[in-house]
Amino acid sequence: MxxxxxxxxxxxxxxxxxxxxxxxxxxxxxxxxxxxxxxxxxxxxxxxxxxxxxxxxxxxxxxxxxxxxxxxxxxxxxxxxxxxxxxxxxxxxxxxxxxxxxxxxxxxxxxxxxxxxxxxxxxxxxxxxxxxxxxxxQLRIEKDRLISQITQKIHQSLDIDEILQTTVSEVRQFLKSDRVLIFRLQSDGSGIVSTESVAPGWTSLLSTSYYDPCLSETYIAVLSWVQYSNNSE
The missing domain is CATH 3.40.50.2300 (Response regulator)
Known part of the structure; x- marks a missing residue:
């Protein structure tokens, strides 16, 4: 060994x-x-x-x-x-x-x-x-705190944009990263950055559009299958 x-x-x-x-x-x-x-x-x-x-x-x-x-x-x-x-x-x-x-x-x-x-x-x-x-x-404590913060925000607000903004902000703080974003994906592989939390000094990507054929070829079908599987249960 x-x-x-x-x-x-x-x-x-x-x-x-x-x-x-x-x-x-x-x-x-x-x-x-x-x-x-x-x-x-x-x-x-x-x-x-x-x-x-x-x-x-x-x-x-x-x-x-x-x-x-x-x-x-x-x-x-x-x-x-x-x-x-x-x-x-x-x-x-x-x-x-x-x-x-x-x-x-x-x-x-x-x-x-x-x-x-x-x-x-x-x-x-x-x-x-x-x-x-x-x-x-410590990681478990931080994860629990993150989930609690997001859950509390969901209960306090019915505004989906505010909930998503809280989510990316809290996740970026938890990961100690420069950027966390939510990418809204379309069926053709294109998408747009719909929500973002970015550190000072970095260029914002909010509302930026991207197209990557790999996304539609690799990920969209998988997500659809997962959704179908969950609905069929």
Whole structure:
């Protein structure tokens, strides 16, 4: 069975510690690791933005920053994740630092002298799994909120244009996209953009007409079949 691939970013100014973490992770029989290394917080942030690693091993004290500042900078730099799989490591155990880093958004806190290959692998697995669950839950909450907003608007108004405008606006906010539109399709494959929500700086496509023969050849027949199937039930 092939190993699953993971990308780990190690941000630590100690070459010995970075090598130790590397050896610990490469002993994992279940996962194959692509390991990125940075000696400074600035380098670590650049690597995060470029590669979006699955987990970050972050030394609490770096020459140019500390763990709290790094995490605070990392959150707005993240465009794809709602929660960040950061594990803070430190040379000296401190309950105060541990609480601060966890409150800041770290998933775990490890003391360097207590780290073993098994413990590090477990911490990485737990951090990734926890973030996946948190993101799934957050996505579910956002979906429920979106449905609630649209449903409430439908109940408040019988104006179909207002309902559709609310729909594209809420969906664009949920997807964090530049544009969401409703395309009113005709039987010949032509259509017009009937409703749109677009971010500032982008040209509006509202009322723009398009013709694409692929739409009539591929999609209209499918939609008609679905409608017929639903009506026949």
């Amino acid at each position: 092939s190993q699953q691939q993971r990308t780990v970013l190690i941000v630590d100014d100690s070459p010995n510690d970075r090598e130790f973490y590397r050896r610990c992770l490469l002993k994992d029989k279940d996962y194959s690791y692509n390991i990125l290394e940075a000696t400074l917080g600035k380098q670590g942030l650049e690597l995060w933005q470029q590669h979006q690693p699955d987990v970050v091993l972050l030394d609490y004290r770096l020459p140019d920053t500390d763990g709290l500042e790094f995490i605070a900078t990392l959150y707005p730099a993240s465009s794809q994740q709602l929660y960040l799989p950061v594990i803070v490591v430190t040379g000296q155990g401190s309950e105060i630092i541990a609480v601060q880093t966890m409150k800041a958004g770290a998933q775990d806190y490890l003391v360097k002298e207590q780290i073993t290959a098994e413990r590090l692998q477990m911490a990485v697995n737990s951090a990734i799994a926890r973030v996946e669950l948190q993101n799934q839950l």
